[in-house]
Amino acid sequence: MASVKQVQVTFDCAEPERVARFWCEVLGYVVPPPPKGFATWDDFDRSLPPEDQGSRFACVDPSGVGPRLFFQRVPEGKVVKNRVHLDVRVGTGLVGEERLAALEAECARLVALGAVRERLLYDGNDSCIVMQDIEGNEFCLD
Numbered sequence: 001m002a003s004v005k006q007v008q009v010t011f012d013c014a015e016p017e018r019v020a021r022f023w024c025e026v027l028g029y030v031v032p033p034p035p036k037g038f039a040t041w042d043d044f045d046r047s048l049p050p051e052d053q054g055s056r057f058a059c060v061d062p063s064g065v066g067p068r069l070f071f072q073r074v075p076e077g078k079v080v081k082n083r084v085h086l087d088v089r090v091g092t093g094l095v096g097e098e099r100l101a102a103l104e105a106e107c108a109r110l111v112a113l114g115a116v117r118e119r120l121l122y123d124g125n126d127s128c129i130v131m132q133d134i135e136g137n138e139f140c141l142d
Contacts, residue, residue, distance in 0.1 A: 016057040016071035
């Protein structure tokens with residue numbers, strides 16, 4: 001039986017490059033090099049049929065540890081809550097007010113990038129901030 005070696009997380013969205021660049025900023029990811037034979041991603045994009053231009057984009061963890069994120073244009077908009085979401089782990093190992101302060105600081109940084117804060121879940125010791133990315137996809141600061 002073969003084992004899985006890598007996982008890619010795929011986002012359906014309206015503007016793949018815009019959403020990918022947002023997540024690069026959130027996670028410290030980078031845009032991978034363009035395909036062989038192209039000096040830039042713009043060069044590659046212009047080589048595609050007009051209907052496919054701007055239809056996909058990706059970002060990767062520069063350390064190679066995290067999954068590749070892939071963004072693909074779809075015609076329909078987001079209508080309901082995500083069934084799967086990312087937890088951005090900024091408070092690992094922290095508790096109480098120290099954890100809450102770390103989450104709030106990261107929340108402020110991401111709101112400045114265009115994210116939307118939905119709500120804080122806090123029980124006095126553990127906390128999480130539910131947010132949306134620039135196209136309304138839910139994620140949590142955990």
